[in-house]
Amino acid sequence: MTGYVGQSLRLMVGVPEYSTYVAHMRSKHPDKPPMSYQEFFRECQATRYDGRVGRCC
Structure with a gap:
């Protein structure tokens, strides 16, 4: 569960995995x-x- 919480928090502040x-x-x-x-x-x-747009593909 902790992994999912951390991932959710990072996504909420705009930092993908x-x-x-x-x-x-x-x-x-x-x-x-x-x-x-x-x-x-x-x-x-x-x-x-x-x-900025940060997509490469």
């Missing part, structure tokens, strides 16, 4: 290294608050 991002990068973009968690977090925050 890092593990989902890493799995996506490995399956769809194997030639590109995934961002570190810190880079991922900053990108999510910038996308949410700066109005």
Whole structure:
């Protein structure tokens, strides 16, 4: 249950699951290294608050 609560809280503040991002990068973009968690977090925050679109595919 704790995992679901943490995931829900991260989604409510605009931070998707890092593990989902890493799995996506490995399956769809194997030639590109995934961002570190810190880079991922900053990108999510910038996308949410700066109005940028952060989709790659």
